Amino acid sequence: EKGTYPHYMLKEIDEQPLVMRKIVQNYQDGEGELEIDSDIVKAMKDADRIYVIAAGTSYHAGLVGKQFIEKLAKIPVEVHISSEFGYNMPLLSEKPLFIFISQSGETADSRQVLVQVKEMGYKALTITNVPGSTLSREADYTLLLHAGPEIAVASTKAYTAQLAVLAILAEVTARGIGHEVDFDLVQELGIVATAMEALCDDKEEFESIAREYLTVTRNAFFIGRGIDFYVGLEGALKLKEISYIQAEGFAGGELKHGTIALIEEGTPVIALATQDFVNLSIRGNVKEVAARGANPCIISMSGLETDEDRFVIPEVHSLLTPLISVIPLQLISYYAALHRDCDVDKPRNLAKSVTVE
Numbered sequence: 001e002k003g004t005y006p007h008y009m010l011k012e013i014d015e016q017p018l019v020m021r022k023i024v025q026n027y028q029d030g031e032g033e034l035e036i037d038s039d040i041v042k043a044m045k046d047a048d049r050i051y052v053i054a055a056g057t058s059y060h061a062g063l064v065g066k067q068f069i070e071k072l073a074k075i076p077v078e079v080h081i082s083s084e085f086g087y088n089m090p091l092l093s094e095k096p097l098f099i100f101i102s103q104s105g106e107t108a109d110s111r112q113v114l115v116q117v118k119e120m121g122y123k124a125l126t127i128t129n130v131p132g133s134t135l136s137r138e139a140d141y142t143l144l145l146h147a148g149p150e151i152a153v154a155s156t157k158a159y160t161a162q163l164a165v166l167a168i169l170a171e172v173t174a175r176g177i178g179h180e181v182d183f184d185l186v187q188e189l190g191i192v193a194t195a196m197e198a199l200c201d202d203k204e205e206f207e208s209i210a211r212e213y214l215t216v217t218r219n220a221f222f223i224g225r226g227i228d229f230y231v232g233l234e235g236a237l238k239l240k241e242i243s244y245i246q247a248e249g250f251a252g253g254e255l256k257h258g259t260i261a262l263i264e265e266g267t268p269v270i271a272l273a274t275q276d277f278v279n280l281s282i283r284g285n286v287k288e289v290a291a292r293g294a295n296p297c298i299i300s301m302s303g304l305e306t307d308e309d310r311f312v313i314p315e316v317h318s319l320l321t322p323l324i325s326v327i328p329l330q331l332i333s334y335y336a337a338l339h340r341d342c343d344v345d346k347p348r349n350l351a352k353s354v355t356v357e
């Protein structure tokens with residue numbers, strides 16, 4: 001039930017801090033240490049390469065998850081769009097493990113790949129929000145998101161839950177392999193939950209950013225480097241699916257290879273700057289588009305900010321910034337859709353779970 005909320009989407013955005021805390025609780029053992037079913041950890045350890053298969057927002061979560069797994073567990077990861085994988089299968093490694101990420105657990109494109117890889121004799125893990133869903137039943141292993149039902153078509157809390165579960169999977173696997181993890185993930189996810197609360201309390205600010213940048217525009221760009229690029233892809237998807245503004249996410253450095261031709265007077269460019277090692281270069285990209293008339297909106301992280309930034313998110317561990325930086329983008333999309341009189345929870349042409357190919 002959406003209670004006093006005008007839309008499920010807003011309620012689900014607000015639930016994210018609580019979901020974070022629930023996930024940590026659900027994946028803790030009696031001593032408070034993060035724990036994953038030992039069969040799953042063994043399957044991860046045995047794999048020489050992991051293939052993540054997903055669609056839409058879940059695919060974007062997979063892109064971030066690749067960073068978690070490669071940085072912490074040091075297992076190579078490829079992330080594939082499920083609808084492409086079947087007929088465009090890459091050369092597989094000797095000992096692959098497949099991870100299906102799907103909020104609903106019913107996405108037909110992903111199911112087809114699962115059937116295919118099971119026939120080839122490979123093991124599969126499903127990360128889903130729905131216990132007993134088809135993908136969960138058909139896979140060898142399941143990890144649950146514990147995000148509660150997601151009703152709005154635009155996925156919000158499932159995305160951050162997917163990131164949290166992927167981080168936990170990466171951390172527990174890393175420890176299982178014997179790699180040192182030099183931070184306390186339980187503590188860091190707690191910091192994330194608190195930061196999420198602060199952002200959810202700042203709705204007026206995001207409403208005003210949406211009003212300022214997105215009320216009249218036909219298009220918008222999201223740019224970032226590294227992990228921020230992947231969050232930009234998700235920001236663009238959120239904006240286009242509910243506000244019908246044509247939005248594209250781009251790697252900051254790739255803009256000048258063509259897309260910058262689309263920048264006109266007033267084009268909104270939302271730039272994420274949460275990563276120290278690319279802070280200067282993403283700001284360089286902002287200057288490039290601003291020089292061509294763009295209206296830049298820089299969202300940075302505390303510690304990396306400058307006077308020109310429109311919003312500064314609280315500081316969290318550099319690997320976990322996507323859990324936080326996506327929230328302004330979710331809220332900006334929500335208000336942009338609202339200002340444009342769009343049906344936020346049920347955008348045109350879309351269904352919550354896509355059970356056709």
Ligand code: F6R
Nearest residue numbers: 056057058102103104107154155
């Ligand atoms: C975006 C959205 C879709 C889904 C995609 C995959 O907000 O909801 O892009 O993420 O259809 O759905 P699941 O995760 O259920 O497989």
